[in-house]
Every structure is written in structure tokens, then in C-alpha cells.
Amino acid sequence: MSPAARVAVALAAMTGASQFHRAAVGVIAPELSVDLGMGPTALGAANTAFFGALMVAQIPVGVMLDRIGPRRLVLWLTGLAVLGAAAQALAQDGAQFLAARFLLGLGCGASFMAAVFLTGRWHKGPALTRALSSIFAWSNAGILAAGAPLAVTAGLLGWRGAFLLSAGLMLVVGLIWWRFAADDPPDAPPRIVARESLGQVLAGQLTVWGTPGLPRILSLHTFAYAAMATLLALWAGPYLFDVHGLDAAARGSVILAMGLAVPAGQLAVPPMERWLGRDAAVLVSAGTVVATLLALALWPGLPLAPAVALLMLCCFFSAYSILLVTQGRALFPEALVGRGVTTVNLAQVLGSALLPALVGGAVGAVGAGEAGYRAGFALMALFLIAGMAGYRWLPRR
8 A cells, every 4th residue: 555545544534532522412412311311412412512622622622733733733633533422332421411512622623624634745736625525425334434324323222322432433543543654755855844833823723714815715604505405404404304204214325425426526526626627616516515405495385306406416516625625725835734624624613603593593493394404595696606706706816
């Protein structure tokens, strides 16, 4: 196995583990509700705790990526992730479970940004997009593992046993990372990291925030991934139940199809970039997502088959967020790449936290019937249109 392939394996394993832990609560939520006395609000807070930890971690993670490099940083944080995964299994009440989720989120705080950081060191130009698309596509195995495989494991071992097993697997992923990850390609000079005072660290972060061209990327990146995640992780299931009357098995099949559309779209990003160019690929993909959302919003009495097709198309074309990440990374010099990419990622995390709540408010205000969901789809489309406008017309670098 080549050194680049070894790094790719390490990155796919680490990002896949993070994807698993993001999605692992849903399938065992009924058991948590009974055993730990967690109602709907507390169960929702479990994911809020995880994503809140990701938000808290981004700026210090960016500084540490620049200071010590991703190999050491991710290895240290993996220890926290192992502890958090095990603490989930040992929690005796909802408060302890939420604390474990927060610790787990901190442990996963550098996984995705390490992927962006390292692929930019090992690949340039179109090869960067191909490598990042492949890594993120493989990482979706973690989401799939958090569905039926986790449910089967919990049925055999109990949810506590399943979470203990996940802690053991997280340890294995950490060993893979220690063995395969490398900060620099063999033919590249090692990064020279200057020691910085606290004032210089803060000045570097301010430089990142003032980088020309960054607002253009953030305007669309805030909602690009968030729109897909809002559908896939939260609102597609209730929509399919309330509007189309699908039972749990049928809803699961549709959501699985949507989940498989995500890595398929990620693998399609490199040829799309090659055929259309990067900016055009972003705008065409985002425009297609807007069109699917508007179709869902404006088609009263939409039959099930086209509704499912539109949901899958939305997931497929949302993969263009990879191009925004690579564009964002290119804005920063090597000394500030860690802080730069985590700032870009912070926009995605904020959008993923805000958009589901805003859509929920729209659905609640109109009502949970078809009209309410149509309002939610329309709201997502409007946010994406605003993001596209910023991407198209805000100043470039």
C-alpha cells in the first residue's frame, strides 16, 4: 500500500467513526428513554451536546492543527473519544449521558478538519477534490453502521454492550491512525512551525476572519451541507409518515436510499468539477438542490414516487459542499491552514445546528400536515438561494 493510500485509509476510518457517533443515538432512542428516563427533549439534547462540543472545539483545534499537526492532535483527541464512548455505556441517568456525548464530541472535534488539512498536504489541484470526495464517501459507512448494524448489536448485547463495543472499535481506529497517518508526504519538505505567543495566535485567527474571499465561501457553505442533513437526519422521516403514511420499515428504506445517494454524489463531484469547472459545478449543483426543494414545496398532492426521487436528488447533489471546502482551504497560507479550515467548518456546524430548528419552527407554525412541510422545504430553498447569491456576487480573493 502506498503512503498516500495509507493516509487515505486512516482518514476514512477516523471520519467514518465520527459519522457513526453523530448518528448513533437515533436507533436506540427508545431504550435510552426507558432506561435513563430521557424524554424527547433530552434525546434531542444528546445530539445537541455532541454538535455543541464540535462547535466549542473548532477554534482551538484549528490552532493546534497549525501548531502540532493533525497526526498528534487527532491521536490525543481519540483518547477522549474512547472515554466518551465508554462513558455513554456506563451512564446512569440522562445528565451523565449528555456529559458523555459532549466528551465524545470533543474527541471527534478534529476528524473532518484533519481530512481537509492532510489531503491538501498530500494532493493538489483536481487530485485534492478526488481524494477528499473518496474519503468522505467512504466515511458514510459510519452512518450506515449506526442504523441496522447498531440495532442488531444492541439487540444481542444491549445498548450498553453496543456502546462499549463502539469504544473498543474507536480504540482500533486510533491504532490505525497512529500506524498509517502522516503529516507530510515523503517527497515534501516538512512544515516549519514557528512558535507563537498567545497574541500571535489570536492575530492569526483575526487574519483568517479577515481573509478576502472567505465571506463568499461561508455564505453558501453555511447551508450547503445543512440542507441535506436537515432532510436526511431529521425531517424526511416525519414528512414520509405524516404526508405519505409510510410505516417504519418503508421510511427506513427511503432514508437508506437517501443515505446511499450521499456517497454516490460525493464520488460524482470530481468529474463534475472537471467538466464544468469548480464555480459552475457549485452553482449547478446548488441550483439543482434548490429546484428539488421548490418542487417539494410547490407541488400540492405530490405522489410518493416523485417525492422519494426528489429527496434522493437533493442528497445526491448536496455533495458540492466538498468543493466549497477545497476552495476555502486554498484561501489560506500553510501557516494558517488549520485555523482557516476550522473556520470554514464552523459555518457548516452552525448551519447544521440552526437550519433544523428554523425548519421545525416553520412546520410548527403552519402545521404538521402537507402545508407545514411544504413551508419547511420552501424555507430551506430560500436560505440556499441567499447563499448562492453570496457565493456568486460577494468579492472574490
